[in-house]
Amino acid sequence: MTGSRTSALSIERLRHDGEAFMREISREYYEAHAGLKPNAELRQIYERHAAILGRDALEMVLEELRAAAPGSEGQRSARLLAEWLADSQSARELASLDERQIEWEASAVVRLADGREVPFERAAIEMANATDRRERLRIEGARARLVERELAPLRRERFEREREITELLGLAGDYNATFELLSGVPLGELRASCEAFLRDTEGMWRDVLPGFLRRRLGIKPDEATRADALALFRAREFDTAFPAADMERSISRQAREMGIDPLAAGRIRLDTGEREGKRARAFCAPVRVPDEVYLVLRPHGGQTDWNTFLHELGHALHFAYMRPDLAMEFRWLGDNSVTESYAMLFDHLMQNRGWLKRYTGLSSDDVGEFVRATAFEELHFLRRYTAKLIYETALYGGETAWESLPDVYVDRLTTATGFRYDRSDAFVDVDPRYYASRYLRAWQLQALLAETLTERYDADWWRNPRAGPWVCGTLFGEGQRELADELAHRVAGKPLSFAPLIRAVERALA
Ligand SMILES: [Zn+2]
Numbered sequence: 001m002t003g004s005r006t007s008a009l010s011i012e013r014l015r016h017d018g019e020a021f022m023r024e025i026s027r028e029y030y031e032a033h034a035g036l037k038p039n040a041e042l043r044q045i046y047e048r049h050a051a052i053l054g055r056d057a058l059e060m061v062l063e064e065l066r067a068a069a070p071g072s073e074g075q076r077s078a079r080l081l082a083e084w085l086a087d088s089q090s091a092r093e094l095a096s097l098d099e100r101q102i103e104w105e106a107s108a109v110v111r112l113a114d115g116r117e118v119p120f121e122r123a124a125i126e127m128a129n130a131t132d133r134r135e136r137l138r139i140e141g142a143r144a145r146l147v148e149r150e151l152a153p154l155r156r157e158r159f160e161r162e163r164e165i166t167e168l169l170g171l172a173g174d175y176n177a178t179f180e181l182l183s184g185v186p187l188g189e190l191r192a193s194c195e196a197f198l199r200d201t202e203g204m205w206r207d208v209l210p211g212f213l214r215r216r217l218g219i220k221p222d223e224a225t226r227a228d229a230l231a232l233f234r235a236r237e238f239d240t241a242f243p244a245a246d247m248e249r250s251i252s253r254q255a256r257e258m259g260i261d262p263l264a265a266g267r268i269r270l271d272t273g274e275r276e277g278k279r280a281r282a283f284c285a286p287v288r289v290p291d292e293v294y295l296v297l298r299p300h301g302g303q304t305d306w307n308t309f310l311h312e313l314g315h316a317l318h319f320a321y322m323r324p325d326l327a328m329e330f331r332w333l334g335d336n337s338v339t340e341s342y343a344m345l346f347d348h349l350m351q352n353r354g355w356l357k358r359y360t361g362l363s364s365d366d367v368g369e370f371v372r373a374t375a376f377e378e379l380h381f382l383r384r385y386t387a388k389l390i391y392e393t394a395l396y397g398g399e400t401a402w403e404s405l406p407d408v409y410v411d412r413l414t415t416a417t418g419f420r421y422d423r424s425d426a427f428v429d430v431d432p433r434y435y436a437s438r439y440l441r442a443w444q445l446q447a448l449l450a451e452t453l454t455e456r457y458d459a460d461w462w463r464n465p466r467a468g469p470w471v472c473g474t475l476f477g478e479g480q481r482e483l484a485d486e487l488a489h490r491v492a493g494k495p496l497s498f499a500p501l502i503r504a505v506e507r508a509l510a
Helices: 011-033 042-048 055-067 073-107 120-129 133-167 175-183 187-217 226-232 244-257 303-320 328-332 336-351 353-359 364-397 402-417 432-457 467-478 484-492 499-509
Strands: 109-111 117-119 268-271 283-288 292-296
Touching: 011 042, 011 055, 011 073, 011 283, 011 292, 011 328, 055 073, 073 120, 073 133, 073 175, 073 328, 109 120, 109 133, 117 120, 117 133, 120 133, 120 226, 133 175, 133 226, 133 364, 133 432, 175 187, 175 364, 175 432, 187 226, 187 364, 187 432, 187 499, 226 402, 244 303, 244 353, 268 303, 283 303, 292 303, 303 336, 303 467, 336 353, 336 364, 336 432, 336 484, 353 364, 364 402, 364 432, 364 499, 432 467, 432 484, 432 499, 467 484
Parallel strands: 268 292
Antiparallel strands: 109 117, 283 292
């Protein structure tokens, strides 16, 4: 780099100071969410590192990206760093809108026609728990009107601003092209495969949905709404088979049986203490990668708790087994489809008959019904997420007028899931910056990895002591240097697709 403006900045300094920044942010989140301090003080950390997070640093990296040879390691590094800096610029400009949203959500109250009040944040739980359907629909009606009036305009403004900020970077024609360039995710291709997935699984979904609606809620498909979906998927009948007291022990035993040290020789620190202010759900905080990774949990027991612990353990193992000599951007940044796929590889063990029989309290009689119910839920989430991705490409794409988006949203989501969606959620039910695309690719990669593990180490790979070392070395070791599709080609010799997922759901529903 030449020129006085950028003389103090270099890629090396960006890596060095960037890693310090990531560690401080991650430690702050860990301590706040684990109840070790009252709240996360992020502002000072951002101020301390302003020099590497500003416009100059982004310009330098974009320069590097333009100059790098296509397909080179230099280009790969520059792309990851550019995506990171562009995201943090945008996040900083959107911070005040995001903070207003968090404040609103924490204080808003849903007022029912009869005068009762439900805190906004409790509304989904109240609907899921309501056994009286009229009560469920009353809460939903009041919630939707409140969101339409107060939250939706705020969120719409946020997405309008985000699109502007990203397009002003001047990297590509529009938001979607910029996202593809910086993330390496082929949005157009993914969107087409989502359309195909919805067509391919339409018949299967129409076959199974009515039975579950009738048995669990006593309603017909043409009356089902999104509020009913909340109640439908709140099945608790098998929770006693997943006791809190056994969770950590059973899952750690399974990791050891497949040849993985669940604590990675002490690099993973398990935080199980009861503490005021500690989050209810398990989470993973990589504070130094790979040397200091926190896996924080407060075991409550139940299907969801086990599922979350498995998911977060997958993330923790990924961070703790990364090669320490990888560049900062390959350990801290990159395509999150990869880390999400490892988390899903572990949480999908909850859909594996052999695993369930060996490590949980489910009886052999119950395993079949449990697996069927889980596959039904999986198919619902896949259809919802594929439809969301298709809708979000319209929201970010700029060809559909903002006023018309709620109609597109309702049409896409209702057709895909069979549950009637509400217009008020069109700007609320959106994962910013296409996080849905990371989940969808993670889902695809996870299914491909499970098939590859089965070919190499048999159907019970999850207790084959040769499988763990392969997973740690060949998969986790590489951090997030590769895109999810590159990884699929390297380890399975196949492209990412929905095919292995469809096969798994079909098997489970049969
Ligand atoms: Zn995750």
